[in-house]
Amino acid sequence: MKKSFVLGTLAVAGLAAGAAAAGTLDDVQARGTLNCGVSTGLVGFAAPDANGEWSGFDVGVCRAVAAAVLGDAQAVEFVPTTGKTRFTALASGEIDMLARNTTWTFSRDVDLKFEFVGVNYYDGQGFMAPKELGVSSAAELDGATVCIQTGTTTELNLADFFRSNNMSYEPVPIETNAEAQQQYLAGACDVFTTDASGLAATRATFENPGDHVLMPEIISKEPLGPLVRHGDNNWGDVVRWTLNALVTAEELGVTSANVGEMSAGTNNPEINRLLGTEGTLGAMLGLDGDWAKRAIMVGGNYGELFEDNIGEATPIGLARGLNAQWTDGGLIYSPPFR
Amino acid sequence: MSDQAFVRSEIIEEQTPPLTAFGLVGWLKSNLFSNWFNAILTFISLYFIWYVLSGVLPWIFLSVWNAGSLSECREIATATWGDSHGHACWAVIKDRWIQLLFGFYPSELYWRPILAFVLLLISLAPVLYTSVPKKIFYLTAVYPFILPWLMWGGSVWAYVSALLGFVLGYAIVRYTSEIVGQLGAVILSVIGAIVWWLYIGPLLLSQGVGAILPLALEPVISRDFGGFMLALLIGVVAIGCSLPIGIVLALGRQSDLLILKTISVWFIEFIRGVPLITLLFVASTLLNIFMPPGTNFDIILRVMIMVTLFASAYMAEVIRGGLAALPRGQFEGADSLGLNYWQSQRLIIMPQALKISIPGIVSTFIGVFKDTTLVSIIGLMDPLGLSQGIRANAEWNGIYWELFAFIAFLFFIVCFSMSRYSMYLERKLQTDNR
Numbered sequence: 001m002k003k004s005f006v007l008g009t010l011a012v013a014g015l016a017a018g019a020a021a022a023g024t025l026d027d028v029q030a031r032g033t034l035n036c037g038v039s040t041g042l043v044g045f046a047a048p049d050a051n052g053e054w055s056g057f058d059v060g061v062c063r064a065v066a067a068a069v070l071g072d073a074q075a076v077e078f079v080p081t082t083g084k085t086r087f088t089a090l091a092s093g094e095i096d097m098l099a100r101n102t103t104w105t106f107s108r109d110v111d112l113k114f115e116f117v118g119v120n121y122y123d124g125q126g127f128m129a130p131k132e133l134g135v136s137s138a139a140e141l142d143g144a145t146v147c148i149q150t151g152t153t154t155e156l157n158l159a160d161f162f163r164s165n166n167m168s169y170e171p172v173p174i175e176t177n178a179e180a181q182q183q184y185l186a187g188a189c190d191v192f193t194t195d196a197s198g199l200a201a202t203r204a205t206f207e208n209p210g211d212h213v214l215m216p217e218i219i220s221k222e223p224l225g226p227l228v229r230h231g232d233n234n235w236g237d238v239v240r241w242t243l244n245a246l247v248t249a250e251e252l253g254v255t256s257a258n259v260g261e262m263s264a265g266t267n268n269p270e271i272n273r274l275l276g277t278e279g280t281l282g283a284m285l286g287l288d289g290d291w292a293k294r295a296i297m298v299g300g301n302y303g304e305l306f307e308d309n310i311g312e313a314t315p316i317g318l319a320r321g322l323n324a325q326w327t328d329g330g331l332i333y334s335p336p337f338r
Numbered sequence: 339m340s341d342q343a344f345v346r347s348e349i350i351e352e353q354t355p356p357l358t359a360f361g362l363v364g365w366l367k368s369n370l371f372s373n374w375f376n377a378i379l380t381f382i383s384l385y386f387i388w389y390v391l392s393g394v395l396p397w398i399f400l401s402v403w404n405a406g407s408l409s410e411c412r413e414i415a416t417a418t419w420g421d422s423h424g425h426a427c428w429a430v431i432k433d434r435w436i437q438l439l440f441g442f443y444p445s446e447l448y449w450r451p452i453l454a455f456v457l458l459l460i461s462l463a464p465v466l467y468t469s470v471p472k473k474i475f476y477l478t479a480v481y482p483f484i485l486p487w488l489m490w491g492g493s494v495w496a497y498v499s500a501l502l503g504f505v506l507g508y509a510i511v512r513y514t515s516e517i518v519g520q521l522g523a524v525i526l527s528v529i530g531a532i533v534w535w536l537y538i539g540p541l542l543l544s545q546g547v548g549a550i551l552p553l554a555l556e557p558v559i560s561r562d563f564g565g566f567m568l569a570l571l572i573g574v575v576a577i578g579c580s581l582p583i584g585i586v587l588a589l590g591r592q593s594d595l596l597i598l599k600t601i602s603v604w605f606i607e608f609i610r611g612v613p614l615i616t617l618l619f620v621a622s623t624l625l626n627i628f629m630p631p632g633t634n635f636d637i638i639l640r641v642m643i644m645v646t647l648f649a650s651a652y653m654a655e656v657i658r659g660g661l662a663a664l665p666r667g668q669f670e671g672a673d674s675l676g677l678n679y680w681q682s683q684r685l686i687i688m689p690q691a692l693k694i695s696i697p698g699i700v701s702t703f704i705g706v707f708k709d710t711t712l713v714s715i716i717g718l719m720d721p722l723g724l725s726q727g728i729r730a731n732a733e734w735n736g737i738y739w740e741l742f743a744f745i746a747f748l749f750f751i752v753c754f755s756m757s758r759y760s761m762y763l764e765r766k767l768q769t770d771n772r
Contacts, residue, residue, distance in 0.1 A: 040714075040723055041730030048727045050433055052442035052562075056730075077561060080717045080727070085622055089717075092626030094637075178729070178738060205736025207412060207422055315409075315732045 024096050024228070024235035025069065025286055033075045036062035037095035040080040043201040044310040044318075045101050054078045057309040058099040061120055061226050061243060064295040065097065068242045068287060073298040087112055090229060097239050101197075101224040103153065113230040117240035120225050120302075122322040122331050124218035125157050126196035128203060131211050133190060138217040142167040147180050147189035149173075154194055157220040177202070195222055197310065197318055204315045238285050245292040247334035248274055249301035251325050256300035263293050274337045281337060302332065393424070401426035406433075407733035430734050431744050437728070438744065441564015441719050447491075447556065451567050454488040457481060458574065466759065482578070489563070489571065491555035495547055499539035507531035560638040564719030566748050568638070573707040573752075576645040580706065581699070583646070584653025589683065591658055602654070609651035614709050617644040622716035641713055649706040656702055660695035661687065693767050700760035704753045711749075721745040 028034050038046040038058055046056040054076075063073040079095050090098045091113070101123070102108070104116040127138050135141060138161070148155050150173045162169050172189040174180045181202050184192040192199070196218060203209045226243065228236045249255070252271050254262055263275040272278035276289030285291065299305045303325075310318045324330025354360075358367050370380040400419060405411040411427035419425060431438070440448060461478040463470045483497040507527040515523035563571065590602030609617075621640040629635060664687065672682030692699070714723035725741040728734050 039730070040717055040719075041727035043730050043732060043735045045730075047730035047732075048437075048442070048724075049731060050437060051445075052437065077559075079561060080719060080723065082715060082717045084619070084715070085717050088623035088626055092623075092629075094626060178726075181736070182738065201735065204732075205408065315735070 024232045025238055028069055028096055032070065033077045034062065034066040034069065034097070035077045035079055035095045036065070037079045037081045037086055037089050037098040037100055038062065039100045040082055042101065042198075043204075044197070044314065044316045046078075046099075048078075055309070057121065057305060058101060058226075060299040060305040060309065061099045061246075062097070063298045064246060065239055065242045067294040067298045068245075068291040069238060071294060073294075087114070090114065090227065093229075096235070097226055097228050099226040102227060104223045104225055104227075105153075108227075114227045115230055115233075115236045116225050116227045117236055118225050118243045119223040119331075120243060121197065121223075123195045123197050123222035123224055124322075125154050125193060125220040125222065126199050126218055127191050127193050127215040128184075128199045128212055129191045129215070131213050135191075135215070136213070138215040138219070139165065139167075141169065141191060143169065144190040145170045145172055145188075147172045147174050147184050147192045149177065149180060149194060150175065153220070153222075158193055161219040181205070197316070200318050201310075201316045204317060234286060238287065241285060242292070242295050244334040245274060245295055245337070246302040246305065247325075247332055248337055249292070249296045250303040250332075251327065251334065254296060254301060255304060256297055259293055259296045263290070270337055397424055397426050400424075401428050403428050403432055405429035408735065408737050426740050426743075427737060428740060430728065430737050430740055433734075434724075434728050435744070437565060438721055438724055438741075438748075439566045441568055441724065442562040443564070443567065444556075444558060444562065447558060450488045450491070450555070450558075454485050455570070457484060457488075485574075487555065489558070490560070491557040493552065493554040495543040495553070496540075499543040500535065502543075503531040503534045503539060506534050560636050563638055565724055566721050566745075568713070568718065568720050569707070569710040569749075570752070572638070572642055572645055572710045572713065575642045576649045576706050576710075577703050579646045580649035580653045580702075583650035584657055585688070587650060587654035588657035588661060591654065592661060606651045606654050609647055610655070614645070614648050615712055615715060617648055618712055618716050620644065637718065641716070641718065645706065645710065648709075649702060652702045652705075653699065656695050656698035657691060659698060660691035660693075663694050664690055696760055696764055696767075700756055704756055707752060707756075708749060721748065 036059075038054065038056075041047050042056070042058075044056055045058045046054060048054050059078065062076050062078065066076045067073040079089060081089050081095070081098070081100055086098055086100055086102065087108075089095050098114075099120075101121060103123075104119065108114055109116055127141070129135050129141075129144075135144075141162075146158060146169050148158055148171050155171075158169070158171070172183065174183055177194065177198065180192060180194070183189060185206065192202070194202075196214070199214055203212050203214065206212060226239055228239055248270070249259070252268065252274070254271060254274070259275070262271055263277060265277045266272060269278060273281055275293045276282050276291070280289070282289040282291045299308065306318075306320065306323065307313060310316045312319060320328070320330060322331050324332060326333040355364075358364060371377045402411045402414045402418075402425060405414055405427065406429070408427060408430070411429055412422035415422040415425040415427075436445075440451065443451060457477070458481065460474060461481040464472060464474045464478060480501060483501045487494055487497045507530060510527035510530045511523045514526055518526065587602050587606055590598045591606065593599050593602070618641060621644040622637065625635065625640055668686060668690065669682070672686040675682075677685065711720055711722045714720050714726070717723070719727065722745065725745065728741065729737060
């Protein structure tokens with residue numbers, strides 16, 4: 001029985017695998033689908049609906065790349081990865097890119113041999129506490145019990161924060177975010193700490209979200225962004241500039257609604273270069289001239305993606321904050337399209 | 339004389355026993371309230387049962403079935419019972435039960451896993467019950483080839499070719515063993531089957547007949563597999579393969595052949611010495627690094643192999659327990675009848691050893707089946723993995739118990755049936771006079 005399985009499925013898988021030695025861009029185009037690693041489920045960032053259709057902020061990046069490279073935003077094979085499998089999946093070539101809110105750190109970039117192509121969400125570790133506790137600032141948390149996920153950078157950040165402020169705390173170690181929510185609601189800890197986006201998403205699911213406050217302090221830097229393997233710079237450029245195209249589109253006021261109209265030609269040469277009516281930026285990437293236009297048409301520009309998936313109109317209700325355009329005082333900044 | 343003892347001259351009529359010794363009251367008195375200590379225990383137990391049920395039953399039955407999101411569920415519960423706490427929101431199951439069963443399998447192809455499941459039950463019937471017509475065994479024999487074809491699709495000829503390889507190997511053993519001896523026949527048949535699988539079969543069937551008569555199902559990639567279907571698939575394959583492999587390993591461990599024995603012992607001890615989750619990590623991450631970049635060795639296949647190996651090692655030890663329980667006289671009796679090794683194993687040793695091991699074997703089966711949920715840790719969308727995906731939707735974020743209860747219910751059905759069947763089998767095979 002086992003032998004037949006090996007033979008049978010190898011035959012099928014063999015067809016799908018094909019030859020893979022050329023650049024990732026060629027591989028993706030030859031395969032006709034983009035293998036994009038996402039989270040197994042994270043509110044607002046990646047989630048399958050009842051029909052198995054993925055959506056979310058990270059998923060939007062995958063779809064934009066697929067649209068730019070393949071001309072079809074549906075031609076994405078989403079590979080759910082866990083925190084433990086994500087890096088090997090990318091390193092082994094099982095996925096072409098990883099968009100799974102992964103923090104850009106030195107060791108991941110240098111030691112694990114990955115290429116972070118940019119930042120699509122600037123996150124940071126925050127605190128949440130019940131309103132009745134009467135705490136309005138993390139500086140007042142001396143002696144608090146804190147629910148914390150073990151084995152994460154948040155655990156180390158927490159220790160650093162309390163030590164540098166000469167405060168003491170009692171950690172309540174917890175394995176998963178789901179468990180953390182239950183423990184926090186059951187009163188096992190005074191304070192719950194994790195990434196601020198996760199806190200907001202968690203609070204949105206409570207029966208009475210208004211009974212809980214998020215502290216204003218952010219105690220760590222968590223720049224989250226898509227990444228690719230070292231060694232294929234051309235593919236890295238494609239992903240990097242697709243992300244930049246979404247950011248630039250917002251800065252220049254190109255939206256999914258008006259991109260068709262603008263691609264006929266405008267007075268702004270940068271828009272023209274972005275949308276391929278001037279210059280040959282697409283050809284330099286190994287794509288056609290319309291690549292950025294297609295990427296923008298899928299889910300809109302960066303701002304639209306943000307508002308649709310995690311913005312203030314959604315249940316998660318994240319404010320732009322650090323993730324506003326640099327022109328609005330945020331950190332989202334794309335190098336020029338020139 | 340008046341000091342004479344009383345002598346009854348007639349028998350008293352039969353009387354009904356006292357009210358407290360028969361019927362409901364009698365049963366209560368003898369079983370629940372036989373003394374003051376038992377009475378206290380009874381009351382404490384009753385209170386405990388009432389306490390649990392009074393919380394669980396309203397949660398299960400006073401629940402919301404029609405809602406589009408968790409917040410809507412809570413609104414409805416608040417409007418109906420004045421409190422959203424303590425009322426289940428089964429709407430999430432109603433919304434997602436198909437997904438929890440089939441994962442991302444294309445919905446227009448659901449008939450394929452369903453058909454595979456029905457055929458599984460049919461082909462298992464002659465194995466499980468002796469009253470079923472024996473002809474169904476033919477279906478059982480080809481089912482291992484039907485299952486992957488139905489699930490993964492693709493050309494039927496690849497599977498026919500794989501099947502014919504086994505037929506060819508069997509035929510070679512059957513007809514050449516008298517000419518070249520048993521060992522030679524086995525070697526010949528393995529070579530013949532491999533040549534067939536690698537060269538002749540693909541050429542003749544996949545390209546030859548396949549070109550004329552392209553009988554193919556739409557291929558479905560492994561990544562679309564998920565939900566309870568995935569758990570069942572991995573469980574069935576692991577259970578189906580681990581029993582024969584386990585028997586071989588158990589025999590290998592008892593064998594006098596040094597190399598065979600060493601390999602069996604080391605295999606069993608190594609596999610039993612590492613947790614299943616590390617084997618799964620090896621399957622999902624390490625194998626990827628060992629193999630040349632770009633080769634895409636199917637992840638579900640890798641997991642199946644690992645779970646099967648894991649289950650086989652445990653199975654081997656369970657069966658070894660059965661073998662150890664057999665009296666030495668059984669082996670000697672088989673030898674004295676002039677049976678060779680395989681004949682004595684098949685006719686005398688194994689039937690008894692397996693019968694003794696039934697509870698252990700079935701426990702291993704149940705354990706393996708439940709262990710399939712571990713694949714969610716390596717990113718496969720089994721029911722537990724899907725529950726996380728479902729919770730990641732803004733509508734259902736924050737819902738836990740309902741999903742876990744549903745998944746537990748699915749697993750309970752399968753595990754409980756296995757357990758009941760094993761009890762039936764034990765009763766049926768009971769031959770001693772205990």
